[in-house]
Amino acid sequence: MFNINYILAPLISYLLGSIPFAFLYAKLVLKKDLRNFGSKNTGALNVLRLASKKGKLFGLISFLIAFILDATKAALAVYLANQFIPGHFVLATTIGSFFAVLGHNYSIILNFKGGRGAASLGGVLLYLDWKVFAGAIAIIICFMVLLEILMGGKLNKKLLKHSISEQIIGRVLGEAYVVWWVSMYNPILFYPVLFSMALVIFAHKDRIIEQIKEINNKTYLND
Secondary structure, eight states: OOOTHHHHHHHHHHHHHHOOHHHHHIIIIIOOOGGGSTTOOOSHHHHHHHHGGGOHHHHHHHHHHHHHHHHHHHHHHHHHHHHHSTTOHHHHHHHHHHHHHHHHHTBGGGTSBOOOSHHHHHHHHHHHOHHHHHHHHHHHHHHHHHHHHHTTOOSSTTHHHHHHHHOHHHHHHHHHHHHHHHHHHOGGGHHHHHHHHHHHHHTTHHHHHHHHHHHHTTOTTTO
């Protein structure tokens, strides 16, 4: 017999993910449109770039607010998906996570544009297993810093900041490695992470191409 919950779970997850909290925060508090600033994506990291112009502490607080809101909506989507599809944790969690990230990246409210889904996926991991969340963050940062150094980044106090803000190739490699690491460390989360991370990585395609061009033109780290 057809179960309508298999329609409701992805639909509600997508709609929850579509709520552009970072965009709304920037509009209401910062009086700016994130789509016209920095990376032009409507995520927490772009809020950090914009809000930091008013001070580092304010930027950090703004980032945390945007991150927590985007993370919470995805965690809620996973929780609700498991209520709609009880007894099928992997399937329900995969649906909730994937469609929440899909909604964040292609929000119906923003004409199917949005962020890159990292905060949303981070919220899912934090909700399900904080150790996986912490491990994923550590792995991605290590890859970003390592690639930054390999590309000629200097070992100074600006290295970490520039790596996190600009090192997209290292970030994507780290995100891909996280998928494999999760399959070893907590296999039950493999499929939720695999499908959701695919959306996150795909959302970085334009920045990857841009950074490759900068490397080929020898302008990366020289602008």
